[in-house]
Amino acid sequence: xxxxxxxxxxxxxxxxxxxxxxxxxxxxxxxxxxxxxxxxxxxxxxxxxxxxxxxxxxxxxxxxxxxxxxxxxxxxxxxxxxxxxxxxxxxxxxxxxxxxxxxxxxxxxxxxxxxxxxxxxxxxxxxxxxxxxxxxxxx
Amino acid sequence: xxxxxxxxxxxxxxxxxxxxxxxxxxxxxxxxxxxxxxxxxxxxxxxxxxxxxxxxxxxxxxxxxxxxxxxxxxxxxxxxxxxxxxxxxxxxxxxxxxxxxxxxxxxxxxxxxxxx
Numbered sequence: 001x002x003x004x005x006x007x008x009x010x011x012x013x014x015x016x017x018x019x020x021x022x023x024x025x026x027x028x029x030x031x032x033x034x035x036x037x038x039x040x041x042x043x044x045x046x047x048x049x050x051x052x053x054x055x056x057x058x059x060x061x062x063x064x065x066x067x068x069x070x071x072x073x074x075x076x077x078x079x080x081x082x083x084x085x086x087x088x089x090x091x092x093x094x095x096x097x098x099x100x101x102x103x104x105x106x107x108x109x110x111x112x113x114x115x116x117x118x119x120x121x122x123x124x125x126x127x128x129x130x131x132x133x134x135x136x137x138x139x
Numbered sequence: 140x141x142x143x144x145x146x147x148x149x150x151x152x153x154x155x156x157x158x159x160x161x162x163x164x165x166x167x168x169x170x171x172x173x174x175x176x177x178x179x180x181x182x183x184x185x186x187x188x189x190x191x192x193x194x195x196x197x198x199x200x201x202x203x204x205x206x207x208x209x210x211x212x213x214x215x216x217x218x219x220x221x222x223x224x225x226x227x228x229x230x231x232x233x234x235x236x237x238x239x240x241x242x243x244x245x246x247x248x249x250x251x252x253x254x255x
Binding site: 012013015016019033034037038040041044045048103104106107110 | 158160161162190191192193194195197198221222223225226229230
């Protein structure tokens, strides 16, 4: 499959568009429903982090996504134009606390086969996530 | 996300269909707060037709849980697909929420508590 290069404005509605786009792309992949949900969920976490925490929901700033799909792996680079780059990676919230935020990083780290973080020269953050779709991860 | 609401023995039952995420979580909160205005604080969420949830959706549910508790009410969930249940398990929210296998099991529990 070819690489997919997608660009989104940093606004709340972009998450829906991103998920719709992913749904269409993954329609042609032979993923079972659980694997598909895990991958879409992880990518949405990284995407939302870029929109909300990276670009502060500033619609003049973009989130760029490079998605690669092949027979045994799916990978995505998601980059924002924000500031503070690597400092944004949050620590795990207290699971006993009714914290409304902060679980995204946990989920990403649990389900992704590999994650890499890189700070762009302009201060933005690029998160690269990899999924080995040939393996099954059980909870 | 589509939200269908009905009242069953003073329990507001919300059947959700689609994605529970940043945008839809806000819409759900509003729908539930509307029921608080009708003096209904017993809330049940049926997630049978939820095909996607992320941490933003979980955050919305946590926010709803807090609101229900402030109203001295009760919140239950049911019919979670396996890939939704695992998200609750991994984030340990399965310990925070009352989760039933089916709506048919959840709703009588409100009457039992009320009777006691």
